[in-house]
Ligand SMILES: Cc1cc2nc3c(=O)[nH]c(=O)nc-3n(C[C@H](O)[C@H](O)[C@H](O)COP(=O)(O)OP(=O)(O)OC[C@H]3O[C@@H](n4cnc5c(N)ncnc54)[C@H](O)[C@@H]3O)c2cc1C
């Protein structure tokens with residue numbers, strides 16, 4: 001049996017500074033050993049533990065899609081010890097990736113349905129993975145209408161700006177990009193909070209599933225909007241970001257009631273979350 005604590009060595013191939021405040025960077029990494037890439041078969045919604053030698057590791061959602069072979073993407077917010085060391089690394093440096101970990105968005109259940117993706121701030125990472133997966137030529141036909149509401153405090157804080165523009169131009173996805181406020185009179189998209197834009201644009205829950213990821217305040221105000229439109233709690237899917245250590249259900253750090261967020265989650269339906277203590 002392989003040691004589940006052993007990371008795969010990967011090389012940083014490209015670093016993209018995502019936001020104007022430079023606090024978010026996307027790391028494109030490649031496996032040193034192609035055999036490791038084969039073993040790292042993942043699904044949209046999963047995460048990995050990224051490790052910096054001698055500094056520690058931390059859980060980060062996988063932002064790339066399995067339909068993008070040859071590399072992985074991780075978008076990292078500079079928050080503390082490990083993420084600051086990651087931000088100080090350069091292209092060519094080696095780091096560790098342990099995973100893939102956790103469950104994933106139920107893409108098989110989403111087949112044949114309309115999908116609403118709602119994201120706020122830098123939590124769009126695994127939503128990017130899901131969207132790229134669904135829009136891949138071999139997969140697009142399996143899903144109905146795809147709608148996306150994605151917002152940030154201002155335009156400088158939006159992730160994946162080039163891709164947002166491409167998705168906005170596609171006919172087979174209803175993109176609703178928004179910022180809380182802007183001084184730019186030429187801003188081409190929406191202005192307003194994510195729950196408000198969701199209320200304006202998502203007007204039917206028929207044969208639909210919603211996946212939502214973002215700051216707790218955004219989720220708190222978006223959930224009633226989806227309920228009002230008629231989404232049953234079984235069709236509202238969220239991803240939790242509890243503190244974690246082992247990532248594999250061994251240390252008990254991430255529990256919510258009897259559930260291990262690292263193993264039973266991070267993806268849960270709202271129906272399931274309703275049965276758990278409000279510790280998340
Ligand atoms: C499943 C999962 C997926 C995640 N995906 C991403 C991602 O794609 N990109 C990203 O930038 N971050 C993501 N995070 C959050 C990320 O793991 C934390 O920011 C990271 O652990 C910080 O590590 P650090 O050593 O740099 O900070 P530390 O030095 O450990 O902590 C710095 C500060 O961040 C707080 N903190 C640490 N961990 C968390 C956490 N899990 N949630 C909230 N606050 C925390 C600490 O309390 C402290 O205030 C994810 C977390 C989980 C559980």
Ligand code: FES
Nearest residue numbers: 245247251252262
């Ligand atoms: S992080 Fe150790 S049990 Fe979940």
